[in-house]
Structure formats: structure tokens, C-alpha cells
Amino acid sequence: MPTRKTGTWKLAYADFLTALVAFFLLMWLISGVSKEDRAVIASEFTGKPATVSVTASEALSDAARLLAMLELSESLKAAGDSVQLSADAQGVRIELVDTADRPLFETGSGALTETGAALIRAAGASLAALPYTVSIEGHTDAFSMAGTASSNWELSSARANEARRLLEASGFGTERVVGVTGYADTRPLSAGQPHLAANRRISLQVHLAD
Template sequence: MPLAPVRRQGAWKLAYADFLTALCAFFLVMWLIHGASNDQRADIAGQFSSSSKLEPHLTTVTEPESNLILEQLYASSLLQQHRDNVFVQANDGGIRVELIDLERMPLFNKGEATLNDRGTLVINLAAKAIAGLGLPVAIEGHTDSAPMLRAGYSNWELSSDRANAARRALLAGGVDASQIRSVSGLADTRPLEDGRADLPQNRRLSIVIQIE
């Protein structure tokens, strides 16, 4: 009679130990990167590269830091509770958090620069998510191409006023004044989809988290 195969009952423990070791190493690297200068980050990257030359976008090791920030944002109440109003995207300069003023879920009343109740709630949750990062931010106001019907008041004024309303709300929500690097109104010059400035989703606030 052939012998039954012997089961290795402790194999999962070794796999779990390896996982914990890798996790600890990951957070150690993240801690080192967060407190390092750009030159120091480049040196750290060199330790993990098998090539003598690094690709330009890796020299400051911003990609792991961006991923870590994205994870924190996706775990925040902002995205857990208001995903329809929020779009997040990483780019070369940092991370853009787009707060979309949807037709049926607006952040502002039409043609007005004062946040409504929903807008106040969304900005407050954005402030809580951003304040803990301690990183500089730029605030942009955007509109669609529909013209304003008020004399002497265009989409340039509206987008600027909305951006400043967002700035005040972020400060009230806990973002430190030193984190605010710029506030600008861009009217309909930066549509989400090229050539479609008429789309209502272009009415939005952009909070650009800058990774230095």
C-alpha cells in the first residue's frame, strides 16, 4: 500500500513571515523617502537599481510616494462617500484631485461662487484628507463654456471666486495656510476632454497636491 503524502502544516507560517518582512521593508523605504531631499532620494533609488542609469521619472523616486498618497486618498471619507463627485489622477507634478460640479449633484448653485451644503461637505472632507499629508497644494477653478448672464462678470471671475471659496473652506477644514501655494481661475480653458469645453463636468475645482 503506498504511503499517504505528508502534509506540510507549517508552510503557511513561512509564507506569512516572508510577507510581513517584505511589508516592514516597504514601510521602512517609504519612511526614508518621505524625509529625504531630492538628491538623497536619487541616491536611494540607485541602491535598488541594477542599471548604472535611471530613467528620468525615477530619479526622485516620486512614483512610490504618489502611490502611497493615492492609497490614503482612496481610503479617505472623501472618496468613500462622494466618489461620484471626485476624480483622482497622478501626473508628473503630483496628484490632481478633481471635484466635479455635477448637474444633479452640484457643489455650487448655478452661476454662484458660494459653496452649497454639498460643496461645503465635500471640501471639508477634502481638507481632512489633504491636511494630514502636509504637502503644498494649488487650487484651480474651472467652468464650462456657457456664458455668464451678468454684466461685467464672466467665467473668469466665476472660476476665480470659486477657487477662492475652496481655499477658504480648505483652511476652515484644517489645511494649513502654508500649504496653499497658488489659487487661480481658469474659466473654460482647461476642459477635461480636449475640444469639449461645453460639457457640464468641466465645472469643477482642482486641488493639485504637489510632491516635491
């Protein structure tokens, strides 16, 4: 009588389990690889060059790195509460704000105080060596300018242009300024609190890409 090979199914089952474990191990390894790295790995098998796209989350990651860099700026740190930094999808916003003990502007005027001028220069020095463009925004609080023919629109525009002139005079390239806008009191820092002193400010929007 022929000999029955009763252990054959065990070998097949063992091969199946080995393949299954290898599959799950591969899936686990791939789950920890970024989208860009997966594209590079796929290109090794297909022979096609990897295509890497910059998504909104990646742009925000770049903004976070720029934010961390600016937070290390000694001149900006020295300004204390007069400087507020934040990252967004466009890049980084630098808010240079008016405080009770450190006003940025002369009362009811677009002219910068010595403190305001120093803040603009500090921001310019921090950005000078970086390859990014900047939009400049001027803002006011919600108090009207009694006794004058000008409105907060003219005032905020004058403040934005004063900041632009000082940035350029400090060596910041004219070609890197892509916008100068006055927003009056329409964009308060804190919604519902348009009369705060901090709303009297200059905002520098640093753009990571055009």
C-alpha cells in the same frame, strides 16, 4: 620518456566555464537590483558614499502611493463620481466636479452649495495629516454668463478662492496653499467637450515637493 599530462587543458577549460557561469550569475543578480541599491553596493567597494537621486519615475511612484492612500479615504469614496483622483509627475490631482444631481456651486456664482462645501471639507480632512502643499484651481464650463458684467475668468477665480477660504476655515494651514488660480473654461476635463457640467469644478493639485 616524460609522462604527458593530457588532462591539463580540461582543468583549465573547466575553470573558464566556472568563471563564465559565475559572471552570468552575477549579471543576472544585478539586473534585479534597483539603481539606488546598486549605488549602495558600489559604495561598499569604493569607500565613497552612495548618491541617490530622485528621478521623474520615482516621483511618479511616490505619487502612485499617495493616490492609493487617498483612494482609501472613506469621505472621498462616499462622494462617488463627484471626486476624480489621478497621479502625475507633480503629485496627485483631486478633481471635485459638478454633477447634475450634486451641483458644487450656486448657478452662475462662486458660492459653494452644501454639497460643494462638504466635498471641500472631505478633501481637506484627507490631506490635513499629510505634509504636502496644495494649489487650488477654479474652472467653469464654456457657457457665457449672460446678463452679467462678470466673465468666466472672474467666476472661476471666485470659486477657487471660496474653496481656499473653506479649506483654511476647516483647519488646513494657510502656509500650505501655494497657489489659487482661475482658469475659466480653458482646461476642460475632456478635450472637445467644454460645455460638460463636470467642467464646473475645483482642482486640488497636491505637490509632493516644492
